[in-house]
């Protein structure tokens with residue numbers, strides 16, 4: 227699962243809970259940020275194998291700290307507490323349900339990975355591995371990613387009031403994410419090393435966070451300048 231994770235970020239974002247979209251973009255990939263960091267440190271293990279599954283080259287055979295069910299729950303709580311500590315004092319960014327929503331967004335990553343991954347997600351430590359393996363079926367997996375993303379963006383546009391220019395920017399961002407997913411799923415490429423792969427994860431995910439931040443600024447200046 228790749229861009230499908232962002233559907234949850236778009237869907238959760240509302241003026242009521244006050245969590246910015248870019249924060250939710252970090253939340254829904256929080257487990258992968260931890261995973262990428264631990265692979266870089268040599269603590270978690272990854273093999274990149276061409277044709278490992280129809281839709282993915284990643285054989286993530288040892289990731290008990292970032293992707294077991296037990297640690298996913300723990301990381302969700304940690305993320306909620308971090309949000310509470312950092313944003314609690316700022317009423318502009320904080321509402322009572324916000325930490326809960328952050329926790330749900332972080333945990334959603336595990337649920338969506340459970341659908342897509344082959345049986346490599348441990349319940350705890352490195353045992354009792356589960357995974358429904360949708361990534362063994364390239365087209366259905368791709369379709370799920372896109373349908374989820376589209377639903378998330380539709381909800382986002384419906385639940386948040388914004389200038390038309392920002393609506394356009396959100397749709398363009400959505401299309402860009404679809405193109406990235408097409409590249410990831412369908413464009414053949416030589417496997418990179420494990421470290422290069424997770425460095426790419428860090429770079430791409432962070433780029434999307436920056437774009438999510440920028441998108442929510444689109445149209446604000448014209449509003450301020452209006453007499």
Ligand SMILES: [Zn+2]
Pocket residue numbers: 257258293335339
């Ligand atoms: Zn993951």
